[in-house]
Amino acid sequence: MEKKISQEIINIFKFKFKFKFLHLHEPDLDKSSVQYLKNCIKTNSVSTIGSFVKKFEEKISDLTGAKYVITTNSGTSALHISCLLADVGKNDEVLVPSFTFVATANAVKYCNGIPHFVDIEDRHFGIDFDKLRIYLKKIAVVKKNFCINKNTGRRIKAIIPVHVFGHPVEIKKLLSLSKDFKLFIIEDAADALGSFYNNKHVGTFGNLGILSFNGNKPITCGAGGAIITNNKVLAKKASHLVATAKLANSNNFIFDKVGYNYRMPNINAALGYSQIIKIRKILKKKRKLFLFYKKIFAKLLFLKILDEPNKSRSNFWLQTLVLNKEYKNLSNKIIKNLNLNKIYVRPGWELMVNLKHFSKYPRMDSLTAKNTYKRIINIPSSSFLINKIK
Amino acid sequence: MEKKISQEIINIFKFKFKFKFLHLHEPDLDKSSVQYLKNCIKTNSVSTIGSFVKKFEEKISDLTGAKYVITTNSGTSALHISCLLADVGKNDEVLVPSFTFVATANAVKYCNGIPHFVDIEDRHFGIDFDKLRIYLKKIAVVKKNFCINKNTGRRIKAIIPVHVFGHPVEIKKLLSLSKDFKLFIIEDAADALGSFYNNKHVGTFGNLGILSFNGNKPITCGAGGAIITNNKVLAKKASHLVATAKLANSNNFIFDKVGYNYRMPNINAALGYSQIIKIRKILKKKRKLFLFYKKIFAKLLFLKILDEPNKSRSNFWLQTLVLNKEYKNLSNKIIKNLNLNKIYVRPGWELMVNLKHFSKYPRMDSLTAKNTYKRIINIPSSSFLINKIK
Numbered sequence: 001m002e003k004k005i006s007q008e009i010i011n012i013f014k015f016k017f018k019f020k021f022l023h024l025h026e027p028d029l030d031k032s033s034v035q036y037l038k039n040c041i042k043t044n045s046v047s048t049i050g051s052f053v054k055k056f057e058e059k060i061s062d063l064t065g066a067k068y069v070i071t072t073n074s075g076t077s078a079l080h081i082s083c084l085l086a087d088v089g090k091n092d093e094v095l096v097p098s099f100t101f102v103a104t105a106n107a108v109k110y111c112n113g114i115p116h117f118v119d120i121e122d123r124h125f126g127i128d129f130d131k132l133r134i135y136l137k138k139i140a141v142v143k144k145n146f147c148i149n150k151n152t153g154r155r156i157k158a159i160i161p162v163h164v165f166g167h168p169v170e171i172k173k174l175l176s177l178s179k180d181f182k183l184f185i186i187e188d189a190a191d192a193l194g195s196f197y198n199n200k201h202v203g204t205f206g207n208l209g210i211l212s213f214n215g216n217k218p219i220t221c222g223a224g225g226a227i228i229t230n231n232k233v234l235a236k237k238a239s240h241l242v243a244t245a246k247l248a249n250s251n252n253f254i255f256d257k258v259g260y261n262y263r264m265p266n267i268n269a270a271l272g273y274s275q276i277i278k279i280r281k282i283l284k285k286k287r288k289l290f291l292f293y294k295k296i297f298a299k300l301l302f303l304k305i306l307d308e309p310n311k312s313r314s315n316f317w318l319q320t321l322v323l324n325k326e327y328k329n330l331s332n333k334i335i336k337n338l339n340l341n342k343i344y345v346r347p348g349w350e351l352m353v354n355l356k357h358f359s360k361y362p363r364m365d366s367l368t369a370k371n372t373y374k375r376i377i378n379i380p381s382s383s384f385l386i387n388k389i390k
Numbered sequence: 391m392e393k394k395i396s397q398e399i400i401n402i403f404k405f406k407f408k409f410k411f412l413h414l415h416e417p418d419l420d421k422s423s424v425q426y427l428k429n430c431i432k433t434n435s436v437s438t439i440g441s442f443v444k445k446f447e448e449k450i451s452d453l454t455g456a457k458y459v460i461t462t463n464s465g466t467s468a469l470h471i472s473c474l475l476a477d478v479g480k481n482d483e484v485l486v487p488s489f490t491f492v493a494t495a496n497a498v499k500y501c502n503g504i505p506h507f508v509d510i511e512d513r514h515f516g517i518d519f520d521k522l523r524i525y526l527k528k529i530a531v532v533k534k535n536f537c538i539n540k541n542t543g544r545r546i547k548a549i550i551p552v553h554v555f556g557h558p559v560e561i562k563k564l565l566s567l568s569k570d571f572k573l574f575i576i577e578d579a580a581d582a583l584g585s586f587y588n589n590k591h592v593g594t595f596g597n598l599g600i601l602s603f604n605g606n607k608p609i610t611c612g613a614g615g616a617i618i619t620n621n622k623v624l625a626k627k628a629s630h631l632v633a634t635a636k637l638a639n640s641n642n643f644i645f646d647k648v649g650y651n652y653r654m655p656n657i658n659a660a661l662g663y664s665q666i667i668k669i670r671k672i673l674k675k676k677r678k679l680f681l682f683y684k685k686i687f688a689k690l691l692f693l694k695i696l697d698e699p700n701k702s703r704s705n706f707w708l709q710t711l712v713l714n715k716e717y718k719n720l721s722n723k724i725i726k727n728l729n730l731n732k733i734y735v736r737p738g739w740e741l742m743v744n745l746k747h748f749s750k751y752p753r754m755d756s757l758t759a760k761n762t763y764k765r766i767i768n769i770p771s772s773s774f775l776i777n778k779i780k
Contacts, residue, residue, distance in 0.1 A: 029431045037427045037657075041419045046612040046661060047605020073463050073613060076651035102634060102645050109648045112502065215437020215655070222436045222655030223463060244492060251725065253739040255492050257747050258499045261466035265605070265612030267427075267661060271436060332641065349643040357647050 002330040005302055006337035009321075012296055013343050013380075017388050021342035022380040025216040025318065028282050033274035040267045048243075050266030052273050057226070059276040063194065064201040066209070066228035068235030071264035071272075072242055075190040075212025075225035079107035079160075081241050081262065082208045082227055085234050086158040086184040088113040093149055095159040095183065097127045098351045098366040099373055104160050104188050105352050116149070116156065117353050117363035122372045124309050125348075126169030127161050129177050135364045136181055147181045152362060158184040163192035163202050165378070166218075166317035167309055171197045171205050178206075186210065190225070193218050194283045194315035203228050208238075213268075218282055218317055218383070219275035221268035283315055285383035290316045292389060293379070302327055318378040328374045335377060348376030392720040395692055396727035399711075402686055403733050403770075407778045411732035412770040415606040415708065418672050423664035430657045438633075440656030442663050447616070449666040453584065454591040456599070456618035458625030461654035461662075462632055465580040465602025465615035469497035469550070471631050471652065472598045472617055475624050476548040476574040478503040483539055485549040485573065487517045488741045488756040489763050494550050494578050495742050506539070506546065507743050507753035512762045514699045515738075516559030517551050519567050525754045526571050537571045542752060548574040553582035553592050555768070556608075556707035557699055561587045561595050568596075576600065580615070583608050584673045584705035593618050598628075603658075608672055608707055608773070609665035611658035673705055675773035680706045682779060683769070692717055693767075708768040718764045725767060738766030 057069040105115040121128040147156040185206025203209020213224035245259025308314035447459040486505040495505040511518040575596025593599020603614035635649025698704035
């Protein structure tokens with residue numbers, strides 16, 4: 001069966017696209033990228049001094065509506081700083097979805113906190129807030145504005161919802177749950193630059209949001225990330241922490257806490273800037289590609305393509321095929337077959353609850369995640385693929 | 391007095407150099423930098439995939455003689471990973487000089503370790519190994535190959551000597567002390583790319599060494615660093631940890647420990663590569679600048695210029711004036727005066743033992759450091775200044 005499925009998918013790509021190879025996701029760079037980089041060299045401003053960091057941050061602010069944007073050298077760094085700002089420390093638990101890139105859980109560990117893994121829903125792979133509410137009612141109690149895990153006695157301080165592949169989680173339920181259980185919200189919007197819920201950009205609903213500009217993202221800085229927030233105090237703290245916690249007005253090297261070397265260099269910001277100025281075009285192309293895929297994959301009965309959630313406008317970062325339940329054990333073989341045909345696709349992330357080094361951490365059952373993640377295949381999603389359609 | 395001293399220094403710069411402003415340290419970029427960056431854009435390889443990371447690492451290996459080079463996104467990241475590889479964890483002490491950039495001590499903290507501050511000598515500002523030996527004999531004991539701090543009961547696991555401003559520490563004494571007290575050596579060569587001791591590159595004497603390619607360094611990647619070592623096992627572990635600890639041969643996203651997102655992107659490596667291929671020219675120019683400074687500053691009686699240590703060949707990263715002892719309280723005013731005249735200079739780093747948030751950590755007396763650091767003024771040191779001499 002996996003041969004038949006593989007072949008039908010391969011045929012779609014072969015008949016519909018002109019290509020020698022199709023990568024999973026490549027950035028949309030052009031002459032302006034070269035131009036801005038050249039400018040960095042000419043002005044000898046490739047590092048922390050230079051105009052592009054501010055310009056890039058302003059464009060992110062324009063797009064997301066976030067009042068404050070603090071760029072970082074990776075999305076992981078942005079998550080780490082966000083967890084510090086949520087005051088996550090030793091013996092603090094943080095709710096993290098079982099289905100996510102590992103950085104979400106690692107960031108909690110960097111602060112010596114404890115990831116507490118929760119299940120996802122099977123429509124868009126975000127946290128299942130209904131299920132989580134029932135679970136928290138059972139295992140947690142709110143005392144003096146703190147959420148306490150009755151089983152461990154530890155505080156549950158924060159929740160990190162992930163907008164998987166660019167699809168917004170159910171924001172309304174997130175906000176209501178977090179309010180009831182006094183949870184600090186860090187929205188992991190690493191996948192979701194250009195994704196909106198009710199016309200508001202994701203990452204701006206919680207206390208903090210983070211973005212990623214990694215190489216495979218809709219726009220890239222080579223590596224990079226950002227913390228976005230409307231909270232002035234948190235923004236100020238974030239700026240301080242990413243810049244080694246050096247006292248700003250001091251001529252000398254005085255630092256007032258353990259800080260980090262997480263700033264985005266000017267050269268990486270210049271690269272990001274060259275793309276964010278055309279982000280609306282990029283998003284349009286990605287949506288167009290989705291609509292094309294939707295049409296052509298509708299013919300295949302053994303899978304569906306992931307559409308955007310209600311009330312949402314996804315960036316369609318990674319286009320996603322979801323195999324029917326009965327084929328969940330075939331995905332690895334199908335992926336191998338596609339890759340052999342130079343159609344580079346990838347599986348869903350391994351579940352956090354399946355990683356050995358996280359085995360001792362608390363978790364609710366991950367039944368839906370377990371039934372879902374092996375059915376996921378991310379397919380070529382570069383915005384410029386739309387120009388390669390036959 | 392500070393006016394007289396300031397004016398004499400200002401006069402030297404004004405009469406000897408053509409300039410509108412003199413920055414502390416700028417990189418030596420050129421057309422090849424633009425060319426290599428352009429190549430990254432053209433090949434759509436700006437992130438973790440691309441040829442420049444490997445090429446850059448090979449050139450670092452050629453220069454340093456280190457068998458293994460693992461580039462990172464900052465020198466701080468390289469220090470962090472090195473501390474992890476030294477197995478620094480909760481309740482482990484690490485010997486750190488009181489006079490260094492804060493990252494050296496922070497890296498220990500990132501691992502939940504405890505920096506234990508030690509004094510420096512006043513000739514080149516490296517750790518005073520003679521004084522340290524006397525101190526360790528008093529407070530520490532070696533039991534079963536472990537060095538134990540008798541006062542705290544904790545293990546002293548490692549030592550991080552810093553090659554300050556590019557001047558090698560007394561390597562022979564470092565090695566003998568570390569052998570006697572069973573200390574893992576992480577050489578902080580963040581300042582010292584191109585510095586040699588007995589014709590061997592610094593960073594290659596200890597178990598691990600780290601380099602920095604920050605914006606103000608002899609060569610820059612915008613931001614960046616590297617771990618260098620001759621130990622295959624440590625190198626393999628480092629490569630794994632900087633790349634999120636993802637299992638290499640897995641098609642899926644399987645991680646076997648808490649890892650980090652510390653890799654150097656291709657675009658930053660391309661920038662570094664464009665400079666390291668001319669590193670010998672850069673070092674020559676920096677040495678020539680030193681010799682020029684040495685000659686002209688010899689006329690001033692109230693200071694000396696820092697020369698290179700015995701048996702060493704310094705990269706002269708930051709050229710350094712050292713005020714005579716009696717003027718140590720004038721340096722801030724002198725620095726201010728120079729900066730007002732667009733000669734950008736900077737003071738020595740604040741001592742680690744003077745930072746409030748480190749106040750609870752163990753330390754030996756820092757008498758020499760305290761008597762020395764306020765006398766330090768780093769002066770303009772860009773390699774291309776040699777071309778601005780009148």
